[in-house]
Amino acid sequence: MTATTGHQLHRRLTARQLTMIGLGGAIGTGLFLGSALAISQAGPATIIAFVVVALVALVIAWALAEMVTVHPTAGAFGTIAHAYLGRWAGFVIRWTYWTIQVIAVGGEVIAAGIYVQYWWPSIPLWLAVVVFSVALIVVNAATVRLFGEFEYWLSMIKVSAIVVFIVLGILLITVGLPDAPATGLSNLTSDGGFFPMGLGGVFLAMVFVVFSFVGTEVVSVTAAEAENPARDVPRAARQMVLRLALFYVLAIAVVLTIAPWSQTAKGGSLDASPFVRVLEAAQVPAGASVMNFVILTAALSSANTNLYLTTRMLHSLAGHGYAPAALGRLSRSGAPRNALALSTIGLAVAAALSVNDGTAAYLALFGISVFGALVVWMMILASHARFRLLRRRHGLPDSPARIWGAPVTTGLAFLFLGAVLVSTAFIDGLQIAWKVGVPFFALLLVAYLVTASRGRGDAGSDPLRDELAQSAAPATRLDGA
Template structure:
């Protein structure tokens, strides 16, 4: 049926609306990634590696590019709700789709809570007496209102929030270069001595660089958001690959240059302050450089960055629940969308992270951010590894069944895919050796154990249905999937054994 604004979607009460434009996709991707990982969590990375944090950002940027490109290759062929979760369901088995989507939903719910806590910390920069919980509650209500509106309104709102922080990063980099080279009024040129003084460029050695990558990885979480928007993009085949590549390249440039400026303007020990999270390193640098009004303005920018990231992550969680409901792995009511195209029932459940953040902010204050950080980064690394495993399976099965290649094939695969997978596995192991992040393993292992049990319980109750399987549908259309029980049997089509 014809939707408003001339968009034809054939929408039902469970179908998302295709109303996101190419420019919105790119900015939503940036909005999902540029958040507290860069502006607040970078203090943790700097405390581990000092000036060599720059190298950590370069390496992780390359890994993020592999993940974004792999996703673009897959969702260009299958622009479905649930994105990489649905693709894992098709190519690796129903268990993989279940685990990937519920893990992603959980970590993003937690990430949303972490972002609003960070936003409250930023508010306390101006008004230290404002209770953290009050700021968290106010911001949470605002985010719920935006996500309950039409997807076009969400896209436009997120576009401008992302534009603010992207523009601010560009201005920060330009001002930083001026301050380093020629100085600013009232602030003499700093030069580049801070990169090699105070212990040298590698004050913690190469091991420090590797440990810093744990925190740097968190700065790039969100690069997968473009793939999730594919089900609501006006032209996913054209816009998703372009948006994914542009987003990661821009992120890499912004992050590397911004961190280089931060570490050049002020000594790294002063910027990190032992990994303290009472203020952003970007604000501390401008404070140290005595740029008039600069610190306050930057604090406003990173406040909008945290809210933008939380806004995008809340969007992601609702779409993952919508996808799970479509496969019968969540209550059917969570798959329904409103007339505006928003899965509001899924949104209500996804606000759990905001409730957790409000509760933690009452008793734990800024320490709550590190706790939420550790849990979410553990799950995010697992999800990224599942994406790369799905990509390897995607390539293999499509070749076996003679299906056409994606128009967005990733360079160097499967070698690039394998190397990125091994890197993420090593980073995941290293979280066990970082103070404050041990909670990731303490919570992560029991969580996955419960998730596997939940899958088998759910699968046994729901039967052997294989609905909404994009690979099965493609094989049926091509006439290649009817070796056992007809095209409706994905196991016969893909060569996978029954997993339920």
Template structure:
């Protein structure tokens, strides 16, 4: 027997796509938190720390404010428009079909690339214990597991992601607790470190203001994923209650976790040492656990990082599936991608995401460095453009004649404008930052391709009697 759908929430713009509203408030909150906490925090955030030293703490705090503005702007919009496709569908309405097309296909692409990279990374983490296992086999197994979790009812996906995210949250809480003890009173085999490491190695701001800004460029990407909560609105039991609550709690917890965790890292371990991180063995989490006398610290941290990678991949696969489903509803993806399974899951859209996952995973595992850099550049450029478009959509949303949302971003449009300017500055700076300079060389051609694709599709639809390229 097909289970009954949850009662739709009392919004003035219910989602017409037929997705089931089955995600609980707890699941929505944990999905958002888990989607935003990736492997970078556990492996040291070395690039940012190498630029700013202890001042990286400030970089995380500033970028948290930007993430808060984006999350709250999204909550304000999706409470009124809890649709499949989330911010992409809202952009379609307020900025026009071209914006909705470009934003959703961009987001689909960067999420598929992320999933491919994460499943390969998960395979590498397993080889920490069993190096003899072939990477292709581990990648295939993890891909199959994630596809299976996403192919079942959305409530099952929510449950899986809830516990994936819980492992990360518990690990961070334990890490912060042990770090505070090491800093203040010490442990039997580790005397208290105090705050000396924050100033003893070149000062609190060894890289100057320029180093701090460069650190912000890298730190900002740690917060990508805060938009996940908005995408769940179309399948939340009560989006008018759960989305604002989840957005607020997610950002506050991210600030707490990221800022405190980085503060612990930089206080317990000299920043020059942390800046050399990037592997499980050199992770600051391992160093703190070892200082606290925790046995098998590297193995425990590797398990947490493995869980973090699978959690991110699981959520990103969910996001990419819902974006294609939304595009199909607007006629910008094959119609079959919009069909739902008996359990209310867009499995055809999931299949399309699986093809992208296979390609991205193959390139991540075997392709030449240039191919990987192209994928990375598209992801960096695309993520920043998506965030900027979210804020532009919010500005247009505020100027519309629609009644005010029950959730309001404080200080908008000033706060949202400042956040957009900051993101634009980061986007421009990527052209001059080593490691991010492929963003423009790969991102601009990709966006040009999407624009041409939209014009071709819109012209065909116009000839067939559909909407014109202007959205009429």
């Protein structure tokens, strides 16, 4: 089988690239733009929302690591859902994930255009979106190793900048800076107190905070292209979420301590990041422009990683016969370029929407993505419960990366995500999530039934079936001896 027509992904991603790719997929507009929306709901108590959601994200990442360590296959949790929950689940979760990531890519490039307009307001938003889209396509069409290296350094820029921002913020809070006196901690309790919107506001803020952690599952998707998935994926997943939680909680705490939350939230406005506003308030020379560049890089990095995810999901669907076989073919460089071409539909939609109203488009894409992401995360946790049950029933060995406290921890995370999903119906601007999300899933189920009735979906590997066959092989040989 030639490289041109082959379907086997190349294992070329290193351990350091895996961790940074995971951070790259998560640190984007969810933190830098979405945090303004979260703060507008809960004020200083947004810090608590980030702590709670970080724990939930850790449970999901750890559960994924437990499963993909045993089954480091293309399609990751989509293929695992196919094996443990059934073919319908593999079909639904992968097409859902492809759709929300396509939308997320569009949202990120629109946000990147908004960042550019911070410097040059006269530049049309659609022009910036088109330029960034072309650049992303070129990077994703290259070899996976080149993609991994490019994403590593993009992620390194924003991670380093967040660390510098946190240190700078702590100095401003405690001792002050040359052009700004120390702020102290008064902003955490003034202007309505620490809970200005009550506990209900904290819960509503979690909807926006959840989006900040969407992308942490990227590490599991990279398992099929990791050099040593059994060793590197669990380590990368835990390190990524713990670092992400530390960065997020400290960064948001600094933001809310330096400036009054009502000023930082700006009523949920998306025209500038709260991080930029904080540096402007601190009178740091060129600090706002530097941070704006960093978060522009963050948005592009997140879009780059999400585009990678969409192509791998399509590649996996093609392998099981749930998408045209041409989408599973690889180029000589190992990239599924046909899948990439179809996945750029999100960039095209973003360009079209940005001609009219980029801010409204971003919020609409955000709401739809949140609905799908929450459903995908819940299906991942359901897959994990079935993973544990069936492996125990068949006497298969435990994963070396077992999550602590399951099924209690995973069950609580599942209930939490369900509650957050329901709450999206009560947030202005996010009602579209239910209006579009429910018909979308109904359409997916119909599409699955049509596909199954035509005898498709039998192709591709089933990791559980393959493992059971392999474990039974020695006994078969002994019986025939």
